[in-house]
Amino acid sequence: MKRVSLVVTLAAAAVFSVSSADAQTLKTVKDRGMLSCGVSQGLPGFSSPDDKGNWTGLDVDVCRAIAAAIFDDPSKVKFVPLSAKDRFTALQSGEIDVLSRNTTWTLSRDTSLGVNFAGVSYYDGQGFMAKKALKVNSALELNGASICVQTGTTNEQNVADYFKGNNMKYEVIAFANADEAVKAYESGRCDVFTSDVSQLYAQRLKLAAPMEHVVLPEVISKEPLGPLVRHGDDQWFDIVKWTLFAMINAEELGITQKNVDESAKSDKPELKRVFGTDGNLGEQLGLTKDWVARIIKATGNYGESFERNVGTGSKLEIARGLNKLWNKGGIMYAPPIR
Numbered sequence: 001m002k003r004v005s006l007v008v009t010l011a012a013a014a015v016f017s018v019s020s021a022d023a024q025t026l027k028t029v030k031d032r033g034m035l036s037c038g039v040s041q042g043l044p045g046f047s048s049p050d051d052k053g054n055w056t057g058l059d060v061d062v063c064r065a066i067a068a069a070i071f072d073d074p075s076k077v078k079f080v081p082l083s084a085k086d087r088f089t090a091l092q093s094g095e096i097d098v099l100s101r102n103t104t105w106t107l108s109r110d111t112s113l114g115v116n117f118a119g120v121s122y123y124d125g126q127g128f129m130a131k132k133a134l135k136v137n138s139a140l141e142l143n144g145a146s147i148c149v150q151t152g153t154t155n156e157q158n159v160a161d162y163f164k165g166n167n168m169k170y171e172v173i174a175f176a177n178a179d180e181a182v183k184a185y186e187s188g189r190c191d192v193f194t195s196d197v198s199q200l201y202a203q204r205l206k207l208a209a210p211m212e213h214v215v216l217p218e219v220i221s222k223e224p225l226g227p228l229v230r231h232g233d234d235q236w237f238d239i240v241k242w243t244l245f246a247m248i249n250a251e252e253l254g255i256t257q258k259n260v261d262e263s264a265k266s267d268k269p270e271l272k273r274v275f276g277t278d279g280n281l282g283e284q285l286g287l288t289k290d291w292v293a294r295i296i297k298a299t300g301n302y303g304e305s306f307e308r309n310v311g312t313g314s315k316l317e318i319a320r321g322l323n324k325l326w327n328k329g330g331i332m333y334a335p336p337i338r
């Protein structure tokens with residue numbers, strides 16, 4: 001009997017020490033007074049700085065939302081620009097607390113890199129951009145083409161699969177940096193440029209004559225993009241996950257940046273839980289009761305962030321498509337806040 005209880009005590013102690021030792025990220029972030037967020041080196045609509053170094057974008061908003069939830073201040077974020085190749089090392093080493101950089105969730109990344117994907121913030125797929133002068137209407141006409149791509153991306157492998165699958169020849173010209181790849185394409189070193197379709201639209205804006213380039217109709221892969229964290233801190237994983245889910249749920253519940261104060265006074269049971277006037281869901285996450293209000297005041301709901309950064313309110317003018325809410329014809333769906 002004594003032995004059993006000793007074993008139980010030791011097991012409980014082990015569990016306790018694991019959770020207390022690992023749940024450090026929130027504390028680290030609070031002590032630093034700043035969230036460290038890994039982003040791209042400049043991808044309009046997703047994460048790009050203006051000439052004053054002020055970052056905006058859909059991926060940027062995820063980090064601003066996390067900072068708002070923790071500090072009630074979306075400006076408390078240090079943005080760390082990372083190439084596709086360096087992004088995972090920065091997360092593994094602890095240089096950043098979260099990576100929010102148009103990163104595709106795949107099985108190999110989820111299992112071999114010591115990371116956890118917190119959800120999907122944008123459902124994307126890979127495509128091709130070609131000069132109109134090339135007179136190509138379909139990716140299936142690309143036999144023998146040279147293709148510019150960025151190294152360290154899912155796009156490298158997908159393009160190989162696609163050409164092999166369709167019995168077509170191709171030549172890959174890979175670059176460590178997106179701007180180099182796009183410049184090489186623009187200068188004629190490659191016939192086409194390939195990346196996630198959203199990024200084709202974003203990169204096209206940087207070209208001297210955007211309208212001389214077309215995005216071909218084929219989408220050759222699934223690229224679910226979302227934020228990710230390091231293994232080993234489940235509380236932090238939950239915070240990042242539920243911050244994204246809060247933005248998506250807010251859209252579903254009709255909570256907007258404009259009406260958030262009004263909505264917080266609602267008597268509806270669902271809204272009372274979301275705003276913490278009933279229960280303490282925010283505190284269960286390690287945050288405050290008003291965590292959702294803080295997030296929506298800072299960034300707006302998911303749909304507002306989408307439209308402002310990549311949708312109709314932006315230069316990219318990307319259609320919501322798959323990223324519409326599940327009850328509006330899309331697949332964007334967040335588990336409920338209850």
Ligand SMILES: N[C@@H](CCC(=O)N[C@@H](CS)C(=O)NCC(=O)O)C(=O)O
Binds near residue numbers: 043150179195223
């Ligand atoms: N979603 C893909 C591609 C991500 C990626 O890095 N794409 C390049 C292609 S344009 C990019 O965004 N570069 C922007 C940058 O390096 O700042 C992945 O996770 O591997």
